[in-house]
Amino acid sequence: MTSYRGVEAVDWFGFSRLWSLPVGYATTTSRIDSLNRTKTLNESLATAGLLFFCKGDDGMSxxxxxxxxxxxxxLMQFNYVFTYGYKKQLHTITLAFPPERFPxxxxFQYLTDVSLPRFNRSKTLDMILRKKIMLxxxxxxxxxxxxxKPRLEALVRLKQTIEQDFILHSYMPRFYSFSTQIQADYLxxxxxxxxxxxxxxxxTSSGDISVCDFVCCSAFTQTDRDYRENQRPRTILKKERIxxxxxxxxxxxDRLTGQE
Known part of the structure; x- marks a missing residue:
C-alpha cells in the first residue's frame, strides 16, 4: 500500500553543485520520438481544445x-530514475508523479478563503485542464x-529542472539556521x-534500501530562505527517464558508463 508521510509547511531548502549534463539518448526507441514528446502532447491537447494560455513578457504563461x-x-507519463554514489555504494531514487499529489x-491547501467546486484530489488536474477550476x-x-504562486512557478519549470542541471541533497533540516516543518528525504x-x-x-517501503520509490512533497521558487543551507550534496552518476x-x-x- 502506498503511503505518504510528511506535512508540508511554508518553508524551503539547501545547496551544493551537481554536474548533470543532459544527454537524452534512448535505449529502446529513437531519440527523436522522446524529444518530440512535449510537442506531441501539446498538439494533442490543442486539438482537444484545451490549450488557451499565452506567454507573458517574462516567458511565463x-x-x-x-x-x-x-x-x-x-510528467505523469514518466518515472525518473536517479542513481547516486554514497560511501562506495550506489543508491537509486525512482521518482513518480501521481495525479493526487498535484493539488x-x-x-490548494492555502486557498481556504476561495470557493471552488467540489472535487476529488485525483481529478483536480483534469478539472483545471477542462477550465472548471481557473486561475x-x-x-x-x-x-x-x-x-x-511560487509553487505554480516551480511546477511550470519542473520537467526542465529534473531533466537539466540540478543539485541533489540529502535533506537534513536539523542543519538549518532556521526552523521548518517540511518533512522529506531529498532536496x-x-x-x-x-x-x-x-x-x-x-x-513506498522496499526491502532493498538502495532502491526506493519517491514522490514530490513540496516545490516552490526561492524567496527569503535558502534551503540549500548546510545540506549535503549527493553526486548523481546516472539519470534516466522511463x-x-x-x-x-x-x-x-550517464557517468557510470562514461556516455556523457
Missing amino acids: TDILYEAALTWKE HLAG SQIEKGSQYQESV ISKATPPIDFIFIIRS CVSTSETVILY
Whole structure:
C-alpha cells in the first residue's frame, strides 16, 4: 500500500553543485520520438481544445495554473530514475508523479478563503485542464501571491529542472539556521536562476534500501530562505527517464558508463 508521510509547511531548502549534463539518448526507441514528446502532447491537447494560455513578457504563461497542470499531466507519463554514489555504494531514487499529489504541490491547501467546486484530489488536474477550476478563481485567495504562486512557478519549470542541471541533497533540516516543518528525504535545487526547490519523499517501503520509490512533497521558487543551507550534496552518476506505458528508457546523463 502506498503511503505518504510528511506535512508540508511554508518553508524551503539547501545547496551544493551537481554536474548533470543532459544527454537524452534512448535505449529502446529513437531519440527523436522522446524529444518530440512535449510537442506531441501539446498538439494533442490543442486539438482537444484545451490549450488557451499565452506567454507573458517574462516567458511565463499568463495562465500559470493551467500550464502547471499541463506540465504535471506530461510528467505523469514518466518515472525518473536517479542513481547516486554514497560511501562506495550506489543508491537509486525512482521518482513518480501521481495525479493526487498535484493539488497539495500547487498550494490548494492555502486557498481556504476561495470557493471552488467540489472535487476529488485525483481529478483536480483534469478539472483545471477542462477550465472548471481557473486561475481567476484562485487568484482571489489572500495567500495566493505569497504561498500559491511560487509553487505554480516551480511546477511550470519542473520537467526542465529534473531533466537539466540540478543539485541533489540529502535533506537534513536539523542543519538549518532556521526552523521548518517540511518533512522529506531529498532536496532538489535548480542549478540556475530562478532557483526552484523540490522536496521528494519516500512513498513506498522496499526491502532493498538502495532502491526506493519517491514522490514530490513540496516545490516552490526561492524567496527569503535558502534551503540549500548546510545540506549535503549527493553526486548523481546516472539519470534516466522511463515511459510508464512502454518502458522506453531515455538516458539523460550517464557517468557510470562514461556516455556523457
